[in-house]
Amino acid sequence: MTHTNLYILGIESSCDDTAAAVIHNGKILSNVVASQEIHAQYGGVVPELASRAHQQNIVPVVHQALHGANIDKNQLSAIAFTRGPGLMGSLLVGTSFSKSLALALDIPLIDVDHMQAHILAHFIEEEGKTPPTFPFLAMTISGGHTQIVKVTNYFEMEVIGQTLDDAVGEAFDKSAKILGLPYPGGPLIDKNAQEGNPKRFKFPKPRVNPMDFSFSGLKTAVLYFVEKETKENPNFIEDNIADICASLQKTIVEYLMDKLKNAVKNTGIKEIAIGGGVSANSGIRKALKEAESNYGWTTHVPKFEYCTDNAAMIAIVGELKYKQGDFTSSEVTASARLKF
Numbered sequence: 001m002t003h004t005n006l007y008i009l010g011i012e013s014s015c016d017d018t019a020a021a022v023i024h025n026g027k028i029l030s031n032v033v034a035s036q037e038i039h040a041q042y043g044g045v046v047p048e049l050a051s052r053a054h055q056q057n058i059v060p061v062v063h064q065a066l067h068g069a070n071i072d073k074n075q076l077s078a079i080a081f082t083r084g085p086g087l088m089g090s091l092l093v094g095t096s097f098s099k100s101l102a103l104a105l106d107i108p109l110i111d112v113d114h115m116q117a118h119i120l121a122h123f124i125e126e127e128g129k130t131p132p133t134f135p136f137l138a139m140t141i142s143g144g145h146t147q148i149v150k151v152t153n154y155f156e157m158e159v160i161g162q163t164l165d166d167a168v169g170e171a172f173d174k175s176a177k178i179l180g181l182p183y184p185g186g187p188l189i190d191k192n193a194q195e196g197n198p199k200r201f202k203f204p205k206p207r208v209n210p211m212d213f214s215f216s217g218l219k220t221a222v223l224y225f226v227e228k229e230t231k232e233n234p235n236f237i238e239d240n241i242a243d244i245c246a247s248l249q250k251t252i253v254e255y256l257m258d259k260l261k262n263a264v265k266n267t268g269i270k271e272i273a274i275g276g277g278v279s280a281n282s283g284i285r286k287a288l289k290e291a292e293s294n295y296g297w298t299t300h301v302p303k304f305e306y307c308t309d310n311a312a313m314i315a316i317v318g319e320l321k322y323k324q325g326d327f328t329s330s331e332v333t334a335s336a337r338l339k340f
């Protein structure tokens with residue numbers, strides 16, 4: 001069977017972004033994301049509100065994706081959707097919508113693992129970029145995930161390291177909250193860090209297994225540090241925000257790089273791909289570039305819109321699975337703790 005004229009709709013609703021995208025022969029024709037502003041005032045994602053917002057957003061978002069791709073829904077070859085992991089109430093919206101649409105259009109349904117999709121986003125065709133070659137190490141770093149995966153083939157993946165508590169994005173966001181920065185604070189820490197002295201303050205790097213991560217101690221350390229310093233100088237945060245952010249960012253980036261170095265040592269693989277919202281961080285990007293010349297690594301960072309939660313990554317997995325004839329039955333259910 002040839003697959004020259006595939007149009008696959010990807011749908012993502014695992015957390016707080018409702019997203020839809022259309023892919024055609026490896027190329028993304030449209031990539032629409034409706035982010036939910038509602039959570040900012042609570043300082044984090046509220047599952048009940050996320051689910052409700054997905055229900056409001058999903059029809060217009062899908063409509064916009066089809067319109068943007070300039071195709072009619074009757075031209076679709078299949079529907080790929082995020083089955084998990086994620087928030088149950090959020091996953092259910094995308095799952096049931098996808099099932100109904102596939103049924104109505106009488107086309108195949110393809111279930112996608114969100115974590116695999118973050119990794120396979122590297123195979124979306126991008127001008128001037130070459131995809132990673134197998135085997136490679138993928139580090140997925142975001143507000144919901146922190147893991148290192150050994151990728152031997154498209155669907156042969158093994159998690160070799162992961163966080164034991166908070167995700168790295170949470171470490172950024174929770175520290176930022178302590179510093180009085182609005183949610184999500186990660187990008188603001190990055191921004192403030194640009195003007196700061198990264199060597200001014202020291203923060204701890206929790207000791208766990210060489211390829212695992214722990215971030216919950218870091219936010220506690222930041223809290224105690226800020227409390228102690230503001231007792232002596234009530235304006236401590238304002239006076240030192242750039243140096244605090246730069247020092248904090250240096251600690252986190254070094255910690256991520258240490259773990260990657262351990263994974264490279266352990267596996268002998270020097271082909272590295274990162275994904276997830278924290279890949280936008282200027283510190284980690286710089287450290288990866290330096291690792292290319294310092295350690296002979298080859299590194300891959302996708303376009304930012306393919307790093308954060310998006311449906312283009314769901315669509316590319318849909319296309320890869322379609323070509324293998326890997327379809328799912330209409331009995332499929334969402335799985336909050338899906339593992340590959």
Ligand code: KG4
Pocket residue numbers: 015141142143144145168169170172173184185186187188190276277278280281282307308309
């Ligand atoms: O992938 P994403 O959009 O959503 C999920 O969490 O799945 O990632 C969002 C996370 C947030 O924690 C945000 O603070 C963090 O990515 N982030 C950053 C930067 N840009 C986004 N963290 C540090 N530096 C950045 N420049």
Ligand code: ZN
Pocket residue numbers: 114118142144145308309
């Ligand atoms: Zn994600």
